[in-house]
Amino acid sequence: MQSIDDLANVITDLDPSEQQALLDKVAQLNFQKGLHDLADKYRARLARQSQLNAPPEQVWTELHRIREQIANHDYPA
Amino acid sequence: MTTPPERWLLDTNVWIFGLRREVAFSACAQLLDRVGSFSAVIPFQVLKELNLALSEDEIRAFYRLTNQYSEFIELSWDPVPVERVKFYEKRGCRKGDAVIAAHAEAQGVTIIVSENRQFLQTVKDLPVDILTAAEARARLPQLPT
Numbered sequence: 001m002q003s004i005d006d007l008a009n010v011i012t013d014l015d016p017s018e019q020q021a022l023l024d025k026v027a028q029l030n031f032q033k034g035l036h037d038l039a040d041k042y043r044a045r046l047a048r049q050s051q052l053n054a055p056p057e058q059v060w061t062e063l064h065r066i067r068e069q070i071a072n073h074d075y076p077a
Numbered sequence: 078m079t080t081p082p083e084r085w086l087l088d089t090n091v092w093i094f095g096l097r098r099e100v101a102f103s104a105c106a107q108l109l110d111r112v113g114s115f116s117a118v119i120p121f122q123v124l125k126e127l128n129l130a131l132s133e134d135e136i137r138a139f140y141r142l143t144n145q146y147s148e149f150i151e152l153s154w155d156p157v158p159v160e161r162v163k164f165y166e167k168r169g170c171r172k173g174d175a176v177i178a179a180h181a182e183a184q185g186v187t188i189i190v191s192e193n194r195q196f197l198q199t200v201k202d203l204p205v206d207i208l209t210a211a212e213a214r215a216r217l218p219q220l221p222t
Contacts, residue, residue: 024113027113027146027148027149028113028114028149030146031112031113031142031145031146031149032110032112032113034138034141034142034145034146035096035109035110035112035142037138038096038135038138038139038142039095039096039097039098039106039109041134041135041138042096042097042131042132042135043096043097043098045132045135046097052097056094056099056101056102059093059094059097059099060090062130063089063090063093063126063130064173066089066126066129066130067089067122067126067171067173067174068171068172068173070122070125070126070129070173070176071122071162071172071173071175071176072172074122074156074176075159075162075172075176
């Protein structure tokens with residue numbers, strides 16, 4: 001594996017546009033890693049609550065309920 | 078000069094089915110894997126729904142992520158005018174979906190990504206396109222293999 005210094009040297013040899021593309025890609029991958037970690041945490045909690053394998057229809061019902069509850073609260077007729 | 082990514086409003090169901098990695102809605106997880114190729118707009122109504130669906134610890138992790146990568150995710154805390162909610166309700170949306178459509182309009186977003194069939198079938202002839210996660214993903218450039 002390359003050292004940080006070696007990697008930095010490789011990167012500084014790139015065109016500025018390539019450097020920017022690389023930085024953007026690293027940020028996107030880090031973001032994706034964070035999102036995957038969140039998904040793992042969420043799924044682990046659902047599994048503990050025996051909800052992970054709930055049928056999608058049940059999830060839909062809950063999502064619809066939450067949506068209308070908030071909307072009716074924020075925008076009463 | 079690079080073109081800014083398209084801004085898409087991701088409905089709550091896309092986040093939830095994506096994070097659950099629900100097999101029946103696998104395109105949701107695949108689309109979340111591409112956030113950054115487009116900018117995800119999250120309006121107040123969706124934020125509130127996620128707050129109820131996720132635990133305190135999970136929502137904290139979510140906000141940490143959105144704050145850290147604000148170039149990929151845009152949060153909006155602004156409510157929408159009630160007249161615009163009524164406008165979409167009159168066109169057949171349920172109230173909650175009307176709020177989402179009004180948020181999209183207020184944010185200048187022309188694409189809502191949702192798996193909500195009723196929403197998909199109701200909103201026609203409006204300045205907002207409603208795409209499924211699979212349709213949205215198909216708009217993105219293919220990843221190199």
